[in-house]
Amino acid sequence: MDAILVIDDEPGIRNTVRDILEDEKYRVLTAEDGPSGLQVLIDETVDVVILDVWLPRMGGIDVLKAIKEQWPDIETIVISGHASIDMAVNAVKLGAFDFIEKPLSIDRLLTAVRNAKAIADLRRENIRLKQVTPPPNQLTGTSPAILAILKLIDQAATSHARVLITGENGTGKELAARSIHERSDRANSPFVAVNCAAIPENLIESELFGHEKGSFTDASARRKGKFEVAHRGTIFLDEIADMSPQAQAKVLRVIQDMRFERLGGEQAIDVDVRVIAATNKDLAAEIAAGRFREDLFFRLNVIPLHMPALRDRLEDIEPLAARFLDELSAKHHYFSGEACQTLRQYPWPGNVRELRNVVERLVIMVDQAEIGPTAVQQVLGQEPIPGLNPGQAVDTLLCQLMEMRLSDAKDRFERHYLVHNLRRAGYNISRAAEMIGMYASNLHAKIKKYQIEAGE
Ligand SMILES: Nc1ncnc2c1ncn2[C@@H]1O[C@H](COP(=O)(O)OP(=O)(O)OP(=O)(O)O)[C@@H](O)[C@H]1O
Ligand SMILES: [Mg+2]
Numbered sequence: 001m002d003a004i005l006v007i008d009d010e011p012g013i014r015n016t017v018r019d020i021l022e023d024e025k026y027r028v029l030t031a032e033d034g035p036s037g038l039q040v041l042i043d044e045t046v047d048v049v050i051l052d053v054w055l056p057r058m059g060g061i062d063v064l065k066a067i068k069e070q071w072p073d074i075e076t077i078v079i080s081g082h083a084s085i086d087m088a089v090n091a092v093k094l095g096a097f098d099f100i101e102k103p104l105s106i107d108r109l110l111t112a113v114r115n116a117k118a119i120a121d122l123r124r125e126n127i128r129l130k131q132v133t134p135p136p137n138q139l140t141g142t143s144p145a146i147l148a149i150l151k152l153i154d155q156a157a158t159s160h161a162r163v164l165i166t167g168e169n170g171t172g173k174e175l176a177a178r179s180i181h182e183r184s185d186r187a188n189s190p191f192v193a194v195n196c197a198a199i200p201e202n203l204i205e206s207e208l209f210g211h212e213k214g215s216f217t218d219a220s221a222r223r224k225g226k227f228e229v230a231h232r233g234t235i236f237l238d239e240i241a242d243m244s245p246q247a248q249a250k251v252l253r254v255i256q257d258m259r260f261e262r263l264g265g266e267q268a269i270d271v272d273v274r275v276i277a278a279t280n281k282d283l284a285a286e287i288a289a290g291r292f293r294e295d296l297f298f299r300l301n302v303i304p305l306h307m308p309a310l311r312d313r314l315e316d317i318e319p320l321a322a323r324f325l326d327e328l329s330a331k332h333h334y335f336s337g338e339a340c341q342t343l344r345q346y347p348w349p350g351n352v353r354e355l356r357n358v359v360e361r362l363v364i365m366v367d368q369a370e371i372g373p374t375a376v377q378q379v380l381g382q383e384p385i386p387g388l389n390p391g392q393a394v395d396t397l398l399c400q401l402m403e404m405r406l407s408d409a410k411d412r413f414e415r416h417y418l419v420h421n422l423r424r425a426g427y428n429i430s431r432a433a434e435m436i437g438m439y440a441s442n443l444h445a446k447i448k449k450y451q452i453e454a455g456e
Helices: 013-023 032-041 062-069 082-093 106-132 144-157 173-183 199-210 243-256 282-289 294-300 314-327 336-343 351-365 373-380 389-402 404-426 429-436 442-450
Strands: 003-006 030-031 046-052 076-078 096-101 163-167 190-197 234-238 259-260 269-270 272-278 301-308
Touching: 003 272, 013 106, 013 199, 032 046, 032 062, 032 259, 046 062, 046 106, 062 076, 076 082, 076 106, 076 336, 082 096, 096 106, 096 336, 096 442, 144 173, 144 301, 163 173, 163 282, 173 190, 173 234, 173 301, 199 243, 243 259, 243 294, 282 294, 314 336, 314 351, 336 373, 351 373, 351 429, 389 404, 404 429, 404 442
Parallel strands: 003 030, 003 046, 046 076, 076 096, 163 272, 163 301, 190 234, 234 272
Antiparallel strands: 259 269
16 A cells, blocks of 8 residues: 655654554655655655654645655645745745645545545556557557657647648557647537538538538438547548549639638638648649649648558557457467568558458457467468469569559559459458458459459
């Protein structure tokens, strides 16, 4: 049990306070001056200190400062005679929890100790909780790339500047956006995610800005848009490159003015919203092709955050896999060294999302605690063909691709990639789409485009 330390030069006070507190079942330690009190703190775990401000040798204020500096979690209650009341007030300003005037009232003393102890317990409980469960939207990883991103996230969280997050599917763009929001002073206000690609073009404006009753055929009631819902919080405009030119123009205006009208409405609505946007597309190329407004790009790209592909940060695979085992309540499972090696050799086209899916399937598939390389290979659909080094086939394909025109190489690769993953998903389109982090409707369109047959 943690103790209460009484530092007072008068033996009478030390003994009285000890008796009172011990009666209440507290564990009490005593010291007759500052230096010996600080020594007790080094030797023992203390959560509340009762400190006389008027001490020989080292004054109470100096003792308080030393405590605050070295043991910021300890709460200090100051006791003082009438003559030193100013010092006690000063002590509270310096961070003492409370002060009590002599002669000590038992009630007053007990209440102060109880409160201080409650605060100390609460703080310790908080620290413990934080250690056990990391903040929910914390990015896992130990690679220099992810550490740099964590730093950028912290920096972005302290400002209100717009952030543009880029990166392939499943690299953690949304997670990064939530993480910025949660660390910012907007954390207690809403985080509103809008998937611009999933909303039909004719509804996106009403979705973002809301509408008045009867403003268009389906508008049977008045409705708030996402910008209004996100007031004082953060709006996450996901898949920003998929917005129509019309919606882009409107978003541009809104993020400049933070003011808009609902569809069919007259009245201007002012909002305070932090904008974070994300895309897996190459916006430079989209701008060059005339599909994305350059001025909008510049507005959004105040803090650029690029999420690297998982294959470019192999050291993150193990900590991520461990985290996912943990989240799936499969703590008893672990990956053998060879299995980790196999995970590192895979190219992870679906990035962290795919890794999570793979871990999920392995947990279901493998009964014993150790997950070995064979199971991993099975799930990755990479069973080595006897006599063929799996690397070889990939190398040959890559050599061919390197000699082609870029657009042809991209198409050729995309087709290979889709066939491979459709096969892995047993030609279940929504499952394949989920695995590779694509919308099923997009995947449908691609299957048509490349004339991919089931069973191919
Ligand atoms: N560094 C990470 N640590 C822990 N989990 C992660 C990390 N990165 C991604 N994830 C997890 O991977 C999954 C995909 O992440 P997220 O949805 O943020 O990716 P995304 O980049 O938005 O993907 P998409 O472009 O497909 O929308 C989520 O379950 C997310 O929690
Ligand atoms: Mg996303």
